[in-house]
Amino acid sequence: MAKKQSKDKANGGGTIALNKRARHDYHLEHRHEAGLALQGWELKAIRAGRANITEAYAVIRDGELYLFGAQITPLISASSHVVADERRTRKLLLHRREIDTLIGRVQREGYTLVPTALYWKGNKVKAEIALAKGKQTHDKREAAKDRDWNREKARVLRQHNKAG
Structure with missing residues (x-):
């Protein structure tokens, strides 16, 4: 079992970038996995850990989804003949059916499409x-209050368990 994990790590398994700000600014409901159309230099830069999606968002244009604002900083040595x-x-x-449901929810119900994570699945991003x-x-303040209360509750329980 340990060999399989090390093999996954060698192929770049795991999370590339997280958008922690999205959990703070939005109520996240349904999550979908989408492939990403990348160029060669972008893939090399992602392998080097140069991806950032904190200011990114997804937009629907002509019945297709596009990712705006995701920053992938190019490597200096990646490609000299391509303007990055x-x-x-x-x-x-995404599959057409998934795109159609997302379009309907965004247009009718006023949802926003927010990228929450970039990760490796096999050799694909x-x-x-x-x-x-x-x-x-007020929702953000309430969430902060709940988070602080849960932290305080865990601290009290730890002290109680140490004493008893």
């Missing part, structure tokens, strides 16, 4: 896209 744009628009690859509704200020 680190914030270019990248196409998200996948993006996790979530249907989200924006939080208001």
Whole structure:
């Protein structure tokens, strides 16, 4: 079993980039896995850990999904004959039925499409896209209160278990 894990790590298994800000700013509901159409230099840069999706969002254009604002900083030595744009628009690859349901939810119910993670699946880069509704200020304060209360509760339980 340990050999399989080391093999996955050698192939780049695991998370590339997380969008922690999305959990703070949005109520995340349904999550979808989407492929990402990348160029060769982008894949090399992602393997080197140069991806950032904190300011990224997904948009529907002409019945297809695109990822805007994702930053993949090019390597200096990756390619000399290609002009690299680190914030270019990248196409998200989903089945037609999934795209149609997402389009319906976004247009009718007012959802936003937010990328929450980039990760490796085999040798391919996948993006996790979530249907989200924006939080208001009082929702953010309530979430912070709940988080602080859970932390305090865990601290008290740890001290109680040490004493007893």
